[in-house]
Amino acid sequence: MTAGGAVTFAAADGTPVHGDVVRPEGAVRAGAVLVHASKHERDAYGVSLPQLLVDDGFAVLRIDVRGRGESREPVPFPLMAPLQRRAVALDVAAAVDFLAGPDAGIAAGSVAVVSEQDSSGPALAARPGHPVAAHVVISGRLDAGAREGLDGLAVPVLALVSTEDRRAVGDVTELYLASGDERSRLRVVRGMGFGTTMFSAWQFAHPSEPTMEESIAAWLTGVL
């Protein structure tokens, strides 16, 4: 994996967004923006998923959303009000446009967004200049902004959720059914918790099966 290094760019409202990008050593075939939940930071996705994606020719951008990690100032996420939190959509849009920028070597419409828990609503509501090609939603929660765009959702969606997370079960099922793409998938597991913490829980409970990261990378490689 080639280390691309730390990056900073501005969302549409001027809020600085910090992250890091890694690119494959050879040709870049697609891009993936990884967006963590509000209780996590950009290292939530660990090393495995970014590595698998880079091995498959993806450029990978991990961001700290506003109010978290390096993007913590000026208002920490726990102190934000609802519209300030929904503005994470601006961070995601800026991230997609940054990754698919003119020198990136990524074809238009080849950037996917991977999101977890309460970052999924803003991820789905994001309206970047470069359209999002696919969504991976891990224990996703839909907010009003996300629901506005569900009608006519034309991109493929991979939704992952565990049964005890009742709110997310309802929300990701609604998302899956709204997607008109036949490549969309809904995967419901049991007793694995929420979000990226499911990765290690799944591996511990199912050591002989593909990891969740492998499943996500394989699906993204198949659709992009």
Place this chain on the structure above:
Amino acid sequence: MAVAVLDGDPGDPDGLRARIDEALDGLAAAGAGPLAVVAEGEVVDAAVRALAAVGRARALVLLSAVVGEGARTLIGEWPELAVLGVVDSLDRDRVGDTVAAYLASGHAHSDLHVGEGVGSGSAMFGSWSATPDAPALDALVETWLATALAPWVEAEPVSFQTVDGWRISGDLLLPAPGPAPGPPPGPAPGVVLLHSGRSDRDIFSRLSRLLVAAGFAVLNVDWRGRGRSTNLGTYFELTSEQRAAAGHDARAAIDHLASRPEVDGARIGLVGVVHGAEYAVRGSIGDERVRGLVLLTGYRPADEAESEYLTSGVEVLYVSSAAHRPITEAMRELYDRSPGRRTRMIVVPGGAIGYQLFELQPWLEPAIVSWLDEVVR
């Protein structure tokens, strides 16, 4: 406590947002403490929308409110905002919206007062008289605001060194002095909060506030390699030995909290989540200042010293998820061997860990506060 009152014509949304910002700026500049907003009638809808964009308000009093679906959705997305609705049942144009705004709020302290024949908006204060069973409206609102704002004390940023060179960053919250519902006078018992591996102190945003409102001094830290405690590296870059030594972070946090004159250093509790639970135990072994430990999912003793400590008389609240069978069995074995009269074990369905249980089981954080109150105070 500081209160901004909004009434009259809402005007244009940008103008109202500017008025609210200016009012809150003025109150904040005066050092007035946590901020509340009282809004009445048709301005309520626009006020909710404006506050949802600027933040800063911690409580909202709605008098005879007009509130649309969009504003109600925003209230529902704002679990940290306490809402008090007040309306006259004969005010048919406003009672539905005021009740709906109250119901939209997920805050445990949100409340509703419905009078009869008391008028509308701020005029209700003149009509809503005290009875033998209930105070007048102004006293009701004042008491409600005092309780709603009590958790919102100013956090004091602190940092301290561990024995192995880590600079630990945290927030110290001290209970507000003053009349009821304030804490009793004298140094307060203390609680150290230790988050899990993928998170940082922000997972305890609600629990820390509940604890301080209950009269505890709270030290909420980022342990080594997480959050703002990264002077020697980030957590996932550390060796397993370096990570395991984070018991030193817990011990340093106990020492720092106990050193404060506002804190009773002989009455300390710790709450640890997954790896934070390991560090809480490791940092507490042999420390008689520690009266109780809350171990929230993911904990198994690493060695005999930890098992012996946890079964020697320290009170423990074990919380595990049923799907994590080896962890639950390990905790149950410790629980069964514990002589502590207040040691408890809670097993919840499913496989959620740590902070995820706070969302799935909203009773859990208040239950932790109650248990610590019983064991540590």
